[in-house]
Amino acid sequence: MDRIEAAKEHFGKLIEEQFARIEKMKEEKEFIDYDSLDKVIIGVVGGDGIGPYITSQAQRVLEFLLDDEAKAGKVEFRTIDGLTIENRAQHNKAIPDDVLAEIKKCHIILKGPTTTPRAGDPWPNIESANVAMRKELDLFANVRPVKVPEEGIDWMFYRENTEGAYALGSKGVHVNDDLAIDFTVTTQEGSHRIIKSAFEYAKKSGKNKVTVVTKANVVKATDGKFLDVAKEIAKDYPGVEWDDWYIDIMTAKLIDPKRRTNFKVMVLPNLYGDILTDEAAEFQGGVGTAGSANIGKRYAMFEAIHGSAPRMVEEGRGKYADPSSIMRAAVMLLEHMGKIDKAEALSSALDKCGVYEKKYVITGREDGATGAEYAEYVMETLEKL
Numbered sequence: 001m002d003r004i005e006a007a008k009e010h011f012g013k014l015i016e017e018q019f020a021r022i023e024k025m026k027e028e029k030e031f032i033d034y035d036s037l038d039k040v041i042i043g044v045v046g047g048d049g050i051g052p053y054i055t056s057q058a059q060r061v062l063e064f065l066l067d068d069e070a071k072a073g074k075v076e077f078r079t080i081d082g083l084t085i086e087n088r089a090q091h092n093k094a095i096p097d098d099v100l101a102e103i104k105k106c107h108i109i110l111k112g113p114t115t116t117p118r119a120g121d122p123w124p125n126i127e128s129a130n131v132a133m134r135k136e137l138d139l140f141a142n143v144r145p146v147k148v149p150e151e152g153i154d155w156m157f158y159r160e161n162t163e164g165a166y167a168l169g170s171k172g173v174h175v176n177d178d179l180a181i182d183f184t185v186t187t188q189e190g191s192h193r194i195i196k197s198a199f200e201y202a203k204k205s206g207k208n209k210v211t212v213v214t215k216a217n218v219v220k221a222t223d224g225k226f227l228d229v230a231k232e233i234a235k236d237y238p239g240v241e242w243d244d245w246y247i248d249i250m251t252a253k254l255i256d257p258k259r260r261t262n263f264k265v266m267v268l269p270n271l272y273g274d275i276l277t278d279e280a281a282e283f284q285g286g287v288g289t290a291g292s293a294n295i296g297k298r299y300a301m302f303e304a305i306h307g308s309a310p311r312m313v314e315e316g317r318g319k320y321a322d323p324s325s326i327m328r329a330a331v332m333l334l335e336h337m338g339k340i341d342k343a344e345a346l347s348s349a350l351d352k353c354g355v356y357e358k359k360y361v362i363t364g365r366e367d368g369a370t371g372a373e374y375a376e377y378v379m380e381t382l383e384k385l
């Protein structure tokens with residue numbers, strides 16, 4: 001078949017898939033209510049490299065904090081294996097079917113880092129497990145806080161997590177050797193749910209300010225739509241101040257100490273959110289210090305946003321890997337479950353252990369504490385609070 005015809009047919013299929021996705025989004029209106037469940041199932045997915053080492057330590061701390069709930073049968077932890085690059089490569093799938101089926105039986109996922117293949121790697125160039133998980137579980141809101149109290153920085157990012165450049169990131173077309181085309185997707189429904197979540201948060205948290213970030217002056221159809229939806233939603237929140245910025249100048253203003261403290265809640269399409277949240281996390285000590293919540297209406301997943309550090313494991317240093325960022329993700333998990341006191345306790349224990357007291361320090365090597373020792377230190381600290 002002619003290459004142009006093949007590309008057109010491919011494009012047609014993509015549109016059909018997106019229409020089907022929109023219909024599914026429209027059906028799922030309500031957020032799950034954990035209180036109405038007999039039991040909340042928390043799946044612990046280790047992932048690759050240091051992932052299983054650090055997630056198991058975060059799980060110990062969570063089990064310690066949720067001991068009463070677990071004994072009463074209200075919470076159950078499940079370890080889910082198989083989200084490793086070897087297993088994914090073997091099945092040639094971002095998430096092997098049996099692993100996905102186990103994940104879907106849970107309500108909440110705590111996930112370690114997973115290797116993202118790229119061209120030239122020894123693995124097939126399959127889709128990122130992260131991206132696939134966000135799509136499969138429809139985790140549309142990637143919520144990433146960044147705080148540097150001494151500098152007045154208190155930001156909350158609402159990154160759209162299922163659309164934009166990521167939706168069809170592995171479905172672009174190589175028309176021929178001269179031409180490759182990718183697609184970016186913005187839907188009314190998808191923009192609405194993320195922007196509304198950001199405005200709701202701004203209102204509830206008392207931050208009362210939302211900044212919408214796009215490049216709508218250039219990327220007119222998709223970013224233009226995102227901005228139009230924001231304008232509509234803003235009308236429903238008269239008490240919440242809002243403004244809109246383009247991603248380029250926004251990236252610059254984030255490093256301007258006089259301006260950056262004015263930003264509170266930011267909502268942005270997927271790729272801009274990916275980039276800006278890495279920049280933002282750098283102010284608080286780098287991506288390794290940040291936790292990230294991926295929230296959908298039925299499922300929620302909490303993860304560290306650093307990599308899987310395969311070399312540490314190859315060199316036998318897995319047990320020295322730092323679990324503090326996945327424990328920060330565990331704080332967000334507790335908050336999301338409505339366990340606000342426990343979330344606050346864990347957050348202050350982590351501050352005490354990692355920032356102020358530092359009785360055990362993780363260096364990633366033999367001269368530092370192991371992840372297990374660190375978890376014990378966190379639990380002792382929790383007991384003394």
Ligand code: IPM
Nearest residue numbers: 116128130131274277292305
């Ligand atoms: C993140 C990561 C992922 C992303 C990668 C691992 C696919 O950078 O969570 O920000 O691009 O979303």
Ligand code: MG
Nearest residue numbers: 274275278305
């Ligand atoms: Mg990223």
